[in-house]
Amino acid sequence: MSNIHPTALVASGAMLDPTVVVGPYAVIGPHVKIGAGTVIGPHCVIEGHTTIGQDNRIFQFASVGAENQDKKYKGEPCELIIGDRNTIREFCTLHIGTVQDKAVTRVGNDNWIMAYTHIAHDCVVGNHTTLANNTTLGGHVELGDWVTVGGLTGLHQFVKVGAHAMVGFASAVSQDVPPFMMVDGNPLAVRGFNLEGLRRRGFSAARQAGIKQMHRLLYRQGLTLEAAKQAIAALTCEDPDGAQDVQAVLDFLDRSRRGIAR
Template identity: 45%
Template structure:
């Protein structure tokens, strides 16, 4: 299961069935869960914890020191859930003590070739980063978000759950849940209706979110006025609350 040319630090903890390909290097303080496959020419540095059934393709670097110039070698961490795929050349860096000291990736993600997850990022479940999508430091990505190829997210931005960002998008502000954005600079282009339908959202919820989107992004109301109207809606779904929370929690301003 472990190729003879692979270098595994004695302090690394690998489940019995983990596969490690030729010329890969697994450092100390690395834990890799059952069913995981580490391809050839991969570097995994610690402290890093990977869950079950992750697959890492060739030339990826997981858990490396971050590129923040304030980093001074502190023992920060990377935590990865289950069932993620990291394709060729992907880079994922550990956190910094200036934040929480940890970069976190959920489960079920797909990180296509040469995608980058910087220090202190927090990613939810089922996230897709297409080829060469790049996250700056301290970025938060909600569940089921898709970032198109060559897109870039400025540090400290938040991208709400079920948002979709078109290829080449330059994102410098927060993105509300359920919306589609594209462009440089990124701008909203409607509700991600097809995306959430494919995820099993019922038509009445899709229509509710579409009306909320139009109220916030296409009416003449201020954000405060739109939020006041949304708060007054009776019998609203929990998904509308998710949309409202993503608006209210924005700290970098909203992509409009």
């Protein structure tokens, strides 16, 4: 395969589309599958039961599919599954799952994963996320679609961050962040909702107003969480998508196990 540099080491069992490009000194293990158009940079190590989709770009020195850092791991054949059109920058580390969860770490499509980011075992990363330099996801973390995480930020094990939320620079995230909210700090505090992000994604004025009202009910009215949930459930919105926004927040609150950042 002419797209594989002669110094790269590709195990005989690896399944690479003929269009995959592999740079100098990269190492690809026998259980790896890589889809069309993906580019693997120099000195990358792709190992484990790892499946990578189409048109990804993985920059030099990334470690993808290594054994997880869970002390309970005993060598079970767990997986890492990465979707399409992701950018994974230098020195990122993405680990396989564990049998204590679903045995799979998942990364969706169109994510922008910047240098030194760590995605631990059993994490679920949605689509269109942006993880700035030195973002660290502990095990079992879940990120919804369009989440933005600032650099030097750590997310505790089992934390969930809802769709369209934004986490600021150098934050310590130990509780769940509901969809659409904007948080930062250590200890973490909710600063508002992600208005600029919603505008950029074409949310109508009616949808923005509904999300603003949900933010007020959760964080500005002094309501208990149960009372806020009831008030949110009673909201109406002129935009049909507004009902979906309300349901997304209610579903997230019902699924929270670490408690939400308040």
